[in-house]
Amino acid sequence: MTRSEKTTFRQIIHLDLDAFYCAVEEQLDPSLTGLPFAVGGRPDQRGVVSSCSYAARAQGVRSAMPTARALHLCPQLKIVSPHYKTYHEASRKVMARVRAVTDLVEQISVDEAFIEVSDLSEDAESIGRRLQTEIRKELDLPNSLGIATNKLVAKIANDVGKAAKRSGSPPNALTVVPSGQEAEFLAPLPVEMLWGVGPKTAEKLALMEIHTIGDLAAISDYNLSKRFGKIGWDLARRAKGIDNRPIVTEREAKSISQEVTYVKDVHDGEKLRQTMRKQALNVAKQLKKQELVARTVKLKIRWPDFSTPTRQTTLAKPTSDGEIIAQAAIKLFEQIWQRGKAVRLIGVGVSGLSQPPQQLGLWDRDWDKERRIQEAIGKLQDQFGDQVISRGFLENEE
Numbered sequence: 001m002t003r004s005e006k007t008t009f010r011q012i013i014h015l016d017l018d019a020f021y022c023a024v025e026e027q028l029d030p031s032l033t034g035l036p037f038a039v040g041g042r043p044d045q046r047g048v049v050s051s052c053s054y055a056a057r058a059q060g061v062r063s064a065m066p067t068a069r070a071l072h073l074c075p076q077l078k079i080v081s082p083h084y085k086t087y088h089e090a091s092r093k094v095m096a097r098v099r100a101v102t103d104l105v106e107q108i109s110v111d112e113a114f115i116e117v118s119d120l121s122e123d124a125e126s127i128g129r130r131l132q133t134e135i136r137k138e139l140d141l142p143n144s145l146g147i148a149t150n151k152l153v154a155k156i157a158n159d160v161g162k163a164a165k166r167s168g169s170p171p172n173a174l175t176v177v178p179s180g181q182e183a184e185f186l187a188p189l190p191v192e193m194l195w196g197v198g199p200k201t202a203e204k205l206a207l208m209e210i211h212t213i214g215d216l217a218a219i220s221d222y223n224l225s226k227r228f229g230k231i232g233w234d235l236a237r238r239a240k241g242i243d244n245r246p247i248v249t250e251r252e253a254k255s256i257s258q259e260v261t262y263v264k265d266v267h268d269g270e271k272l273r274q275t276m277r278k279q280a281l282n283v284a285k286q287l288k289k290q291e292l293v294a295r296t297v298k299l300k301i302r303w304p305d306f307s308t309p310t311r312q313t314t315l316a317k318p319t320s321d322g323e324i325i326a327q328a329a330i331k332l333f334e335q336i337w338q339r340g341k342a343v344r345l346i347g348v349g350v351s352g353l354s355q356p357p358q359q360l361g362l363w364d365r366d367w368d369k370e371r372r373i374q375e376a377i378g379k380l381q382d383q384f385g386d387q388v389i390s391r392g393f394l395e396n397e398e
């Protein structure tokens with residue numbers, strides 16, 4: 001039996017809205033369009049920048065920067081208070097458009113998602129281009145796409161495509177890394193752009209004269225594993241542009257929890273807190289094993305009369321850190337437990353699971369890292385010409 005000429009590699013689109021909060025603010029107040037402005041907290045209240053317009057970025061303003069510093073860099077910067085409800089409504093509309101294309105969508109934040117289109121008959125680039133235009137024209141939200149055969153390369157392609165557009169307006173970039181060119185595309189990029197390379201690892205790698213992803217790819221898997229343990233094997237694969245992680249939809253990864261029913265009811269607050277801490281650490285271990293982070297922490301408690309209240313809280317940032325989960329659970333516990341009250345069952349769980357956005361998406365959050373990477377890309381471009389990183393990818397018409 002012969003199979004049709006269908007592609008055998010995967011096709012992943014990474015979608016990222018450009019300066020999303022600012023784009024929504026421009027819809028609310030069109031007079032902001034083109035101006036340097038930032039959504040964030042007021043400088044006299046030690047606020048930080050949540051999102052900044054491209055005109056503001058052109059003057060050095062970045063996300064996560066203290067508002068006071070941003071105003072110092074750009075004195076005419078206008079500070080706008082956030083309208084989170086409106087952002088969430090806009091985000092829902094975007095994700096509905098995306099889900100109209102396929103069910104295989106992994107939303108990783110309010111303005112970012114991976115979309116797997118491997119099984120659709122149309123090629124990823126035409127699907128992406130149409131989606132991009134639709135979101136930009138019909139929802140009035142500029143957005144950039146990265147397209148590759150896996151999540152890692154699609155995300156980095158998008159980051160690179162956005163950074164390469166050095167102008168004062170939204171990039172609306174579309175960056176494609178064709179199948180087979182993953183390693184070649186990654187090779188000139190700074191090693192810090194690789195998922196899993198934090199400042200400490202980057203420092204160790206620099207001591208080994210490893211600065212680019214290509215430098216890393218040239219080291220043998222064995223040597224990397226000797227120096228870095230298990231993460232060394234992962235780094236070796238990622239440096240070559242290999243990433244087999246699936247799209248995780250919310251339906252598949254619902255929740256992880258642990259609970260215990262005591263043989264004898266427990267009155268001792270310290271013992272209950274210890275149990276919750278242990279449960280949180282086990283939940284965190286499960287999360288790490290599955291390479292997931294959680295957005296919501298839940299507490300379940302059963303009183304001796306068998307009534308079973310639950311409480312939940314949303315974290316500021318998704319996490320797989322046991323200590324953060326424990327603290328959130330204990331805080332919930334303190335809200336419903338009175339000293340000395342007997343407890344029959346206690347459980348800690350997490351939901352709202354996704355794959356680590358803070359590692360894949362540092363771009364929007366860590367302006368210092370962003371600046372370093374942008375400088376590195378700029379240097380590469382100065383040294384070898386624009387084609388060094390634009391090779392193998394297309395930019396959108398602007």
Ligand SMILES: [Mg+2]
Nearest residue numbers: 016017019111
């Ligand atoms: Mg964004």
